[in-house]
Amino acid sequence: MTVSDTATSDNPHQPGTDDPLVVLDHVDKHFGDLHVLRDINVSIRRGEVVVVIGPSGSGKSTLCRTINRLETIDGGTISLNGVPLPEEGKELAALRAEVGMVFQSFNLFAHKTILENVTLGLTKVRKTPKKSADEAAMRQLKRVGVAEQAGKYPAQLSGGQQQRVAIARALAMEPQLMLFDEPTSALDPEMIKEVLDVMVGLAKPEQGEPMTMVVVTHEMGFARTAADRVLFMADGQIVEENTPEEFFTNPRSDRAKDFLGKILKH
Amino acid sequence: MELVLSNFDLYLSAFRLTIGLFLVSAVGSLLLGTLLAAMRVGPIAFMSKAATVYITVVRNTPLLIIFVFVIIGLPKLGILFRSVEELGISSFFFRACLALTLYTSTFVAEAIRSGINAVPLGQAEAARAIGLTFGGTMTQVVLPQAFRATVPPLASVFIALLKNTSVAYAFGILEATARMKYFTNISGNDLPIFLIFAAGYVVLVEIISFGANRLERRWRVAR
Numbered sequence: 001m002t003v004s005d006t007a008t009s010d011n012p013h014q015p016g017t018d019d020p021l022v023v024l025d026h027v028d029k030h031f032g033d034l035h036v037l038r039d040i041n042v043s044i045r046r047g048e049v050v051v052v053i054g055p056s057g058s059g060k061s062t063l064c065r066t067i068n069r070l071e072t073i074d075g076g077t078i079s080l081n082g083v084p085l086p087e088e089g090k091e092l093a094a095l096r097a098e099v100g101m102v103f104q105s106f107n108l109f110a111h112k113t114i115l116e117n118v119t120l121g122l123t124k125v126r127k128t129p130k131k132s133a134d135e136a137a138m139r140q141l142k143r144v145g146v147a148e149q150a151g152k153y154p155a156q157l158s159g160g161q162q163q164r165v166a167i168a169r170a171l172a173m174e175p176q177l178m179l180f181d182e183p184t185s186a187l188d189p190e191m192i193k194e195v196l197d198v199m200v201g202l203a204k205p206e207q208g209e210p211m212t213m214v215v216v217t218h219e220m221g222f223a224r225t226a227a228d229r230v231l232f233m234a235d236g237q238i239v240e241e242n243t244p245e246e247f248f249t250n251p252r253s254d255r256a257k258d259f260l261g262k263i264l265k266h
Numbered sequence: 267m268e269l270v271l272s273n274f275d276l277y278l279s280a281f282r283l284t285i286g287l288f289l290v291s292a293v294g295s296l297l298l299g300t301l302l303a304a305m306r307v308g309p310i311a312f313m314s315k316a317a318t319v320y321i322t323v324v325r326n327t328p329l330l331i332i333f334v335f336v337i338i339g340l341p342k343l344g345i346l347f348r349s350v351e352e353l354g355i356s357s358f359f360f361r362a363c364l365a366l367t368l369y370t371s372t373f374v375a376e377a378i379r380s381g382i383n384a385v386p387l388g389q390a391e392a393a394r395a396i397g398l399t400f401g402g403t404m405t406q407v408v409l410p411q412a413f414r415a416t417v418p419p420l421a422s423v424f425i426a427l428l429k430n431t432s433v434a435y436a437f438g439i440l441e442a443t444a445r446m447k448y449f450t451n452i453s454g455n456d457l458p459i460f461l462i463f464a465a466g467y468v469v470l471v472e473i474i475s476f477g478a479n480r481l482e483r484r485w486r487v488a489r
């Protein structure tokens with residue numbers, strides 16, 4: 001190992017150091033004629049929690065999905081740990097294992113039990129032996145509070161429980177980064193809190209490192225408690241970028257004022 | 267009638283051959299059909315195109331023409347399947363299975379593709395998001411769910427395959443329909459012979475339907 005290697009690997013998880021985990025550099029994306037991402041430049045530090053907020057159709061989901069390349073981009077670069085995302089194939093799959101994703105509609109594997117949902121990535125991608133995969137999966141299910149449901153099928157669980165299993169499924173891979181695309185907007189109100197509590201636990205753990213997270217959500221409570229930064233998107237652009245406190249109490253752009261006025265009314 | 271009963275071993279061996287043609291071709295077309303369906307929905311454009319062309323051409327060609335191609339055409343092109351004969355398998359039987367497989371696999375592929383389309387897109391996205399490759403996504407997540415949705419149409423495809431085995435009779439393979447023809451030729455009384463052979467087919471079709479129903483019910487309970 002060379003001297004410079006030692007220097008850069010010093011304290012790799014320290015948040016606040018200028019050591020970005022994810023960098024989006026002049027990212028552009030079209031759907032046909034529609035320009036959905038316009039010159040997006042974002043850098044996310046390790047341990048940072050970034051909330052993305054904005055009107056419907058502004059490109060929040062698309063932004064989130066380009067980070068693990070579920071959507072390809074037309075221009076610019078996205079890199080993780082300084083390495084540009086691979087194009088296709090095995091390397092891309094390996095990269096996705098490092099990036100957890102939680103969807104609005106949970107997307108648990110319908111034909112597999114809760115436990116199998118969580119172990120699948122471990123056994124098939126990480127090649128973990130079944131016994132230790134089961135143990136690791138049970139630890140994650142306990143962490144999100146659904147361990148008793150391990151033998152059931154997804155359809156037998158409530159929405160809140162399913163979403164917590166989806167979080168456990170992503171966590172089991174021990175990802176470097178977690179993406180959440182409106183994780184609570186398909187949930188009944190009484191279940192939103194149980195999911196947000198799990199997410200706050202990841203962002204502000206009582207022990208251990210905070211998880212690096214990109215969260216598309218309109219939950220202002222979550223943004224205020226857990227986020228380090230809010231990105232406000234409109235028409236495919238990042239219009240405003242600030243701390244949650246500043247953004248919610250003192251938005252600068254007219255778009256943001258207008259948007260907050262609408263969501264605060266109900 | 268008596269003619270068949272007194273030669274019941276001929277009746278049974280004819281149906282054994284029908285079942286043999288059916289089983290070998292069913293397995294073959296399930297494998298080839300799944301592969302074609304996977305190619306068709308897969309990310310590689312030229313593979314998808316190739317599968318589409320194959321399915322369109324073969325599915326729209328009468329089975330008899332495919333038999334003619336495999337049994338008469340291929341040997342003329344110098345493809346003789348000698349290695350199969352060395353294994354002690356009749357090359358006629360092998361070629362009949364090949365023709366049936368090439369034909370039936372296109373119907374299997376279409377049934378599976380419609381099954382794949384019935385699986386919500388989010389399932390494949392979640393599979394890719396945890397790092398499964400295209401192959402892993404298909405075999406672990408998409409196909410197991412697609413097969414469930416595919417049981418009823420696949421049962422129809424396999425019932426058609428069972429009946430299509432009778433085309434082999436035109437090429438000198440003594441399966442059930444050929445044997446029926448043989449009996450009706452030497453007896454004057456066709457109807458009872460026809461009925462007893464039809465009964466044989468009905469029994470086999472019922473077995474396929476029964477199996478499909480069982481599978482469907484089991485998979486419904488399991489989720």
Ligand SMILES: Nc1ncnc2c1ncn2[C@@H]1O[C@H](COP(=O)(O)OP(=O)(O)OP(=O)(O)O)[C@@H](O)[C@H]1O
Pocket residue numbers: 031034036054055056057058059060061062063
């Ligand atoms: N696969 C697609 N093909 C074509 N257009 C798409 C596709 N996905 C999204 N779009 C369009 O791109 C734009 C941005 O979509 P996106 O889903 O990123 O918005 P969003 O900010 O997440 O909105 P919402 O709050 O409704 O989820 C929208 O106009 C949408 O209709």
Ligand SMILES: [Mg+2]
Pocket residue numbers: 060061062181182
């Ligand atoms: Mg969205």
